Amino acid sequence: MPAGAEVFDGVEVRFKNSRKEFFRNTEGLTLSIGDVVATQARSGHDVGIVTLTGELVRVQMKKKKVNPGADLPKIYRKATQRDIDKWQKCRNKEEEIKKRSREMAIILRLQMKISDVEFQGDGSKATFYYTAEDRVDFRQLIKDMAKAFGIRIEMRQIGYRQEAQRLGGIGSCGRELCCSTWLTDFRSVSTAAARYQQLSLNPQKLAGQCGKLKCCLNYELDTYLDALKDFPPTDTKLYTEKGTAFCQKSDIFKGILWFSYKDDPGNWHVLTKEQVHEIREKNRQKKKVRSLEEYASNNFDRENVTFENPVGQDSLTRFDRPRGKRRGKKRKKRRNQKQGKARNA
Incomplete structure (x- = not known):
């Protein structure tokens, strides 16, 4: 660090899926992104992967509105092989336990969906994430799961967006x-x-x-x-001598609108937003324009689009042409070359 400044001791650690938390590196460990560490938990310890270190953690904490000087849990140590083996063993049991817990919820007829299970790193606790429309009384479910799995249970309700996350x-x-x-x-x-x-x-x-x-x-x-600020609203009515016109469609990218008369809704006329503002201003002055055709006729000219073929492969039957003559010429050329070599020899 420049001028003898100390490195920020905050560390961002990722756990299962996208759950991330901030910790303090109070022991002064040399950590880098991707290291597996043992972190402090409410009871016991958890295991996660380092995702950010140094000053980037301070920026991330400010982005997530976390005070960089707040009291954070600490990192105990770099995970040993024993910690990693125990962590992986718990992770392997999560799918089976999730399936059994869903079966228990169905037996108790609870209107809830258990979407994910996350074990703590030391295997002493499991967090069950669930979604539900209404409040659910899962006290009996917790008793049954604690008896069946032999661990401490924590139920955490999440929304449908958090479930997809x-x-x-x-x-x-x-x-x-x-x-x-x-x-x-x-x-x-x-x-x-x-x-x-x-x-x-x-x-x-x-x-x-x-x-x-x-x-x-x-x-x-x-x-x-921002584009719609100076754009006429879609419920705009234009009053002309031929009748009242209603907006049928608008395109804010091209700045044009389609209007049709009340008596002829199938015939649309293209107007620019400037022309619509001009007609509306005349209508505010209690003046009617002659017709929409006068404005629409001067807007766009039909462009004659010519399609070019840069590759030169226009014909769909180019592969159907007989190639016998070409092959015969090649054979004759090879035969002449062989005869010329024989004469030289």
Whole structure:
């Protein structure tokens, strides 16, 4: 560190799935990213993997609104081979215990879903993560599980978004879920975000793996809201001498809107947003324009699009042409070459 400054003693440690916590390196251990360490827990110790050290931890704590000077649990030591073996043994039992705990919940007719089980590093405690619509009385379930598994039980309720974050998966975009990779906070997502972006209100397309609206609907929402500030609203009515016109569709990227008369809804006319503002201003002055056709006729000229073929493979039947003559020429050329070599010899 420059000028003799001390290294920040905070360390970020990752446990199962995406659960991360901050600890103090009070022992002055030489830690690097990827080291397996034994950390302090409420009772006993836990085992995790170091993900950040040094000043980056201070930045991450400020980002997550954690005071860098707060009293944090400490790191005991680097995990020994005995600690790692015991930790792996507990991890291997999690799937079987999750299955048995679900069966116990079904027998007790509890309206809950146990989605994940996480063992503490020393194997003395297991945390069961579950989702439920309403409050669940699981006191009898805890007694049965403690008797069957012989460990201390902790039940922790999580939301559907947190469940998808812990389990992970691949989204409809083909990439790993944002919540399980980099997304740290869950902002509320409403159907208004889809309306502003002119998306189809189809629940099957807008919902993620958690069953809620996709978090990515908020990513471009601010850009759309900025673009819509000087854009006419979709409920705009234009008054002309031919009749009243209603907005049928808008495209904020191109800055155009489609209007149709009330008596002729099937015939759409394209107007720019500047033209719509001009007509609205005249309507505020209690003036009517002649028709929408006068504005729409001067907007866009049809472009003659010519398709070029840079590769030179236009014909679909280029592979169907007979190739016998070409082969005959090659054979004749080879025969002449052999005869010329024989004469030279």
